[in-house]
Amino acid sequence: MTPRWRAATSRCTAPTRFTTHSQSPSPRSPGVSRESVRVAESATPSPSVGTISVSPLPNRLRRMRTAMTLDSGQVVSYVDHGGSGPAVLLLHSYLMDADMFAPQVRSLGQSYRLIAMDERGHGETPADGPFTYWDVARDALGLLDHLGIARCAVLGTSQGGFIGVRMALLAPDRVAALVLLGTSGAAEDPQVADAYRQAAAAWRELGPTQDLLDMNAAICLGRRDATEWQAKWRKLSGDHIDRVLTPLVERDSILDRASEIDCPALVLHGSADAAYPVDRAVELAAALPNAGPPVIVDGGAHFLSLTDANAVEPHLLEFLSKSLPG
Numbered sequence: 430m431t432p433r434w435r436a437a438t439s440r441c442t443a444p445t446r447f448t449t450h451s452q453s454p455s456p457r458s459p460g461v462s463r464e465s466v467r468v469a470e471s472a473t474p475s476p477s478v479g480t481i482s483v484s485p486l487p488n489r490l491r492r493m494r495t496a497m498t499l500d501s502g503q504v505v506s507y508v509d510h511g512g513s514g515p516a517v518l519l520l521h522s523y524l525m526d527a528d529m530f531a532p533q534v535r536s537l538g539q540s541y542r543l544i545a546m547d548e549r550g551h552g553e554t555p556a557d558g559p560f561t562y563w564d565v566a567r568d569a570l571g572l573l574d575h576l577g578i579a580r581c582a583v584l585g586t587s588q589g590g591f592i593g594v595r596m597a598l599l600a601p602d603r604v605a606a607l608v609l610l611g612t613s614g615a616a617e618d619p620q621v622a623d624a625y626r627q628a629a630a631a632w633r634e635l636g637p638t639q640d641l642l643d644m645n646a647a648i649c650l651g652r653r654d655a656t657e658w659q660a661k662w663r664k665l666s667g668d669h670i671d672r673v674l675t676p677l678v679e680r681d682s683i684l685d686r687a688s689e690i691d692c693p694a695l696v697l698h699g700s701a702d703a704a705y706p707v708d709r710a711v712e713l714a715a716a717l718p719n720a721g722p723p724v725i726v727d728g729g730a731h732f733l734s735l736t737d738a739n740a741v742e743p744h745l746l747e748f749l750s751k752s753l754p755g
Contacts, residue, residue, distance in 0.1 A: 499571040506553035512542040515753040516581035519545040520589030526552030532738030550673040566595035584608040606752035607694040610733040613709040622678035633667025651730030687716035694720035695748040699729020
């Protein structure tokens with residue numbers, strides 16, 4: 430008998446390459462039209478050609494993590510990659526850590542001061558109790574205080590995007606610009622949330638089986654090679670998965686408040702995103718007053734900044750150069 434979690438997530442285990450304009454609109458959000466998106470060709474090969482490495486930072490690009498303690502008592506681990514340019518805070522995806530931004534360290538590190546944070550319950554930042562993404566947004570603002578950064582751009586992929594928009598709502602004067610990749614402003618779809626809970630229950634009961642690891646890789650990284658990330662995930666306990674999954678599946682929608690975010694915003698999304706349809710990007714970009722149509726990367730996977738970095742890079746460079754002059 431097929432486990433419920435596997436049946437519920439079967440649509441995510443074999444993502445296919447397709448073009449944006451042939452994608453069926455979600456019944457839960459506005460339809461996708463040619464006028465509502467900008468299409469970018471992915472510079473990465475088609476999955477049929479072979480796999481793409483999405484490994485963490487090579488040793489030559491690694492810097493030692495630093496840990497600091499906020500006034501709240503929360504410990505935050507981060508990597509300050511340095512640089513004399515404007516500051517950009519990098520916020521990673523679910524079950525990832527600061528190392529996922531290896532491509533951006535390479536492409537942006539000479540022009541910007543990049544700070545990559547391990548979010549609560551991820552990497553070397555602990556989570557000692559329940560939390561929400563509003564709490565993590567406050568953690569990030571506390572880190573900026575610690576570093577003496579009054580204002581910066583925030584780049585967030587998936588979960589990082591959830592946190593970035595909440596930072597902009599909590600402290601609009603601190604966020605100079607937002608880059609949001611593979612994310613959503615809506616609450617989690619109830620059926621998807623239930624499927625994730627079923628997978629977490631299986632993890633708790635059976636441990637990190639290869640089926641579970643492969644399912645997570647398929648949803649997040651598409652057909653890219655996830656070997657090194659799976660090695661990290663294999664170390665996570667079922668209780669840990671429960672703790673970090675709860676804010677994901679229970680998050681509130683920010684769409685009714687998005688009009689309060691007046692900083693420039695860039696929304697990017699992969700057409701082969703197995704977690705959120707393109708409609709979520711169209712919906713979010715339309716809700717943000719200073720965001721243009723979303724950039725849709727043809728064949729792009731969910732963790733877009735990592736899996737499709739070459740297609741994303743020119744858009745990041747252009748947007749940041751305009752939004753963070755000097």
